[in-house]
Amino acid sequence: MSIKSTILGFPRMGSDRQLKKLVEGFWSGKVTEQELAEGSKQLRADHWALQASYGLTEVPVGDFSYYDHVLDAAFAAGIIPERYQQVDNAGTQAYFAMGRGLQNKSIDVPSLEMKKWFDTNYHYMVPEVADNQAFSLHSTKVVDEFKEAKALGYAARPVVLGPVSLLALSKTAKGSSTKPLDHLASLLPVYVELFGQLAAAGAEWVQVDEPVLSLDLEASVYQPAFAQAYAELAQVSGLKYLLTSYFGRLGDNLSWAATLPVHGIHLDLVRGAADLDSALELIPADKVISAGLINGRNIWKANLDKQLATLATIVSARQSAAPVWVSSSCSLLHSPHSLKPEVGHLDEETLGWLSFAEEKVEEVTILAAAIADRDSVAEQLERNAANVLSRQQSERITRPAVQQRLAALDESSYTRQAAFSVRQAVQRDTLKLPLFPTTTIGSFPQTAEVRKARAQFRKGALSQEEYLQFLDVETRKCIEWQDEAGLDVLVHGEFERTDMVEFFGEHLEGFVFTKRGWVQSYGSRCVKPPVIFGDVSRPHAMTVDVAKFAQSCSPNKPVKGMLTGPVTILQWSFVRDDQPRSQTAGQIALAIRDEVVDLEAAGIRVIQVDEPAIREGLPLRKADYEAYLKWSVDVFRLATTGVRNETQIHTHFCYSDFNEIFTAIKSLDADVITIENSKSDLKLLGALEVHGYAAEIGPGLYDIHSPRVPSVEEMAARFAALQKYIPAENLWANPDCGLKTRGWPEVKESLTNLVAVAVAARQAHAA
C-alpha cells in the first residue's frame, strides 16, 4: 500500500533569501517587473524540484507569495480598499501599495494594518471589508502557478485561504459597520469561479486553509457560515477539497467541521494531537485524513518511530475508509529553508538534532515509505533514532546545577522585599526624580557607522579593544546628549546589540546560532531566531561593564540597566521541545535575575527588563490563557525581584491592547511600565479606566516607526489626555519604543519636544 506524501506549504524566500533580494530590488528600481516575475518563477520551480527530489508525491502550489498569502487572497477576491484603486492596477503596484504603502509625487497611501498570524512570528496584512464591498475575481495567480507546476510535470495541489478564514481575519473598513463575515454570501461566487478555473486547468484536489478552526469559535455563527460556504463550493464539479486547519487542536469545532461536505480533513497532529481519538470517531469514512505529523513550527528532527506509530494507528483505524495521507503539521513557511548551509557552521552533533524545511520534506517521505514497507527505509529510520537518542542523552543539554536551583526556589524568590507603595516612597527619596520624569526605551540610532564598526569587529578588521573603545565613545556621546537635552533617566543606547534577543543568546549557555536559519517575518523581512537547545545558564555578567561605564558618564542622573525578559527571549527563539516552555523560561529568568542583582551591586539604580513579546505568546484558546499567564508572570518576577526596595524596576511593552492580560501585567509588580500608546490612545486609556493601575506608567507620547518629528502641541495634547486617567505622581513621559531604526536629527528634535512637554506640564501642575 502506498500513501500520498505532501506538505501544506514551503518557505518562499529561497535558500539564500533570493525572493527578498528580488522584491527589494524591484522596489528600489534595480529589478524590472519582468525580472521579478521570472526570478520568482525560477524560485518556485526550484522549490518544487527540491520537494520532488525526495519523492514527495504531491507538491503545494499557490503557497508562494510576493508579500503575504492573506494579501494574495484579499487581492484575488477584489478586496481592494478605495484608497488603493487610484494606484496603477496593471501590474503589482496596487498589490505592493497594500502591503507596504506607496508615497510619490501624486500618491501617498499607507499600507494595510499588519497583524500577527495566529501565534507565529509571521505577520499578515489585514484586509478591510466595507459595507458596500463588491467582490470579483481580480487575480488568477493560483491558477497560473498551478499550470506552471503542471507544465513542469508535477502532481500539484493548489493552496487557497478559505472564504470563512479570509473574512474572519479581515476587519471592518473605517466608516463601515457590517462585520466582514456578513459578506460571506457575496464572496462565495468568487471562490466558485476561481475553483471552476482550477478544475478546468486540471486540478484534482484543492487545499482550502481554514486555520480559524483552531480558535475558539462561536458555533452559532461559524457553524452555519462554514456549512453555507462548503455547500456552495461543493457545486464546483470535478474538484475535491482538503479542509486544513493547523496550529492547534480543532477541539469542539471538530464535531461539526468533520461533517462538512469536503473530501478530506487535515489534522495538525503535533500541536493538536489531542484531537486524534475523536477525529477517528467523527470523520466519516469517505473522507481522506491528512495526518500532519511533521512539525512545521520548530526545527527539531522528528521522532520518526513515534510518529510512525501514530500513523499506523490511523491507517489501521481507517482500513476500509478513504486513504490516509502524511503531511507536515502546518505550512513549512515557519521553518528555515535548509540545513545544508549549516554544515561546517554548526557542529556535527547539533546538526544531527535539527531539521529545516528541506529535511522535513524528507521526513514526510520517510514516514510514507515506512508505512508501506518499513524495510525500504530501515537505514533512514535507524539514523533518525540515533539522532533522537543523541539529543536525549547528550551531556551538553543538561546542567544539573541549573535544574536543581530552579527546583529549589520558594516564594521568596518571586517577591520583592516590600509592597509597591513602600518601594515608591523609598525610590522617591533616593532617585529624586522630578514630577513627570522623562526617559527613553533604550536603543538610540544604529547608524551606518555603528553597524560598520560591528561588521569590522566580526571580520577581525577591528580589534576587540578598538571596538570597545568605539562603543565607549558612542555611549558617552549619547549620554551627554540626553543629559543636555534634559532627560531624567538616561540609557546607554544599546550600540553593542544587533538585536535584543540575539545579544543575550550569544552570552548565555544553551543557545546556538544558525548561519542562514532565516524565517519570513513579514513582507521581505526575515528573522534568524536563536536555537535554545539545552539548559540555560549565565557564565559571566553580560551588561555590567557597559552599564557601569554609562553611569560613570552621568554623575548626576541615573542610567538604566537594560535587559530582555525571559518570555521575550523564549518567544523569539526556536525552543527545545523536550521540557515545558515554562521550565526553559524559568532557567532564562535565573540568568537574568543574576544579571539584575549584579547590576544593582555595580551601582545601577534603575533596571529595565523588556517584555514586548509577553502578549504575543498568549495561547490560541482562552482555556489555555491562565496557565500561560501564570508562568510568564512568575518568570518575570523571578528575574526581577532579587533587588532592594531602592532599585527601580521598569518593564516595557510594544502594544497597548492589554485588556485581556491586564491582571497579569499588574501582577508583574514592576515599579514602572513604559508602553506603546501613541497609535491607539483609546485602547490603553479604556483598559486603565476599566482595570485601574496603581504603579507608575509611561504611555508612549509618539510613534517611533515613522521619521516624522512629533510637535510639542500634539504630544502635549496626548499628555493632557493621559493626566485625566493617571495620577500625576505616577506618570512618565517617553516615546513608544526604542529609537534604533531612527536617524539622529529626528531623534534629537523629537526628544527635545518631548522634554518640553514634560517641563511645561510640571509648571502647569505647580501653578
Ligand code: MET
Ligand atoms: C521591541 S522593544 C525594544 C526595547 C529595547 N530596549 C529598545 O529600545 O530597542
Ligand SMILES: [Zn+2]
Ligand atoms: Zn518596544
